[in-house]
Amino acid sequence: MKRNEKTPVRLWAVGFWLLVWQAAGMALGRLWTGGHLLLATPLSVVMRLGELAVTAEFWQAVGWSSVRIFGGFLLASLLAAALAVPAARYRWVRELLGPPVAAVKAVPVASFIILALVWLDSGSLSCFIAGMMVFPPVYLGVMEGIRSADGQLLEMAAVFRVPPLRQLRWIYLPAVLPRFRTAASLGLGLCWKAGVAAEVIGLPAGSVGERLYTAKIYFQTPDLFAWTVVIVAVSVLFERVLLKLVDHLAGKAGR
């Protein structure tokens, strides 16, 4: 048996668990009049999602959170990549940045959210937290990528005096992009989870996190599930688009 073989998600398995979910929701509803508050059925979630999707507030909330979370991702990725360049070159930069990167990786995200609320307004919170989540994997991935660039090719380029930009394009980028892809995929998933968690705690007006919290307060279980589905869908969509873009660049750089 092959180890680490990724098991594909099969439609029949998804259908099976949706049926289990539907049956459990219906059973709870029959057993107890408030049962539907504990577990909304998939059908009620889809119907609620349909109702939400035609309102302007829904798209505003999705847009508000997406801009901040993806903005945090982009800013942190740029900063991480910019710092990874000197870190790959100079040991003292790696040593200097080692403790904060280790701290960001080790400290629970909830602690960071509470701390950040002391320093920042709730509107900037999800951006900051998303950035904190994405910085370590992107920094480490890009640094490893740079350090893994083929030393013999770099030496050849130095002898022939190939300009740095051409070396970047043809030697460094093919080494860095696969690692950046893995790091970005991991980071984007993390930053959506942490970003929405930050919104639920910080409650910035008009955010997805605020909607999620409101749904919980008022026992609007179908809303709670519907917003969760939206968060997963938006996260997957951003990841797909970003990875397509990186694959396109990697194809061009490595060709």
Next chain:
Amino acid sequence: MELRAERICKAYGGVPVLQNVTFTAGPGVTCLMGPSGRGKTTLLRILMGLEQADSGRVVLPAGCRWGAVFQEDRLLERLDARENLRFVLGGAYREDAASGLLEQLGLGDVGAKPAGAFSGGMKRRLALARALLAPADLLALDEPLTGLDEGARAASVACIRRWGAGKTVLLVTHMPSDAEALDAAVVQLDDAAPER
């Protein structure tokens, strides 16, 4: 352009590889010959400034440019032959010159095939083409003819003669016939302290 190596010494882990190597090379081909392990590659690397000698010095005019065939091919394997040449030559790339040299080296029909799909001999010839086309004053050719059949070897020797003309060419080879074919001066790196 004249290159002078003066009493170059180099040891690895206390084992001497080069001992008091002294020679002068001017325009034309100078062959560095000697048994395996006598430091021919190390000497080329020291001359190009890629390694430091333990003692001795290399005298070169300021601003001189090197072209090289390394012991390994060092090609960008996903790029085709012309793209590999463009990587090194940039704006100095000339299609007619590149096509002419590739044709002479038997690589005229490789098209857009990536260098990674080339045979060992083809990669070696492409690495040689890259060095010969580079705007260089000095060429360090580390066994550029290794793995080539008789015909490709003769073609490569002819190209070194033609495209290396006017440049200072240092050629590492095991074959005395290569030195003869190139009318080359010979620096013998053997057990005796080399001096020339």
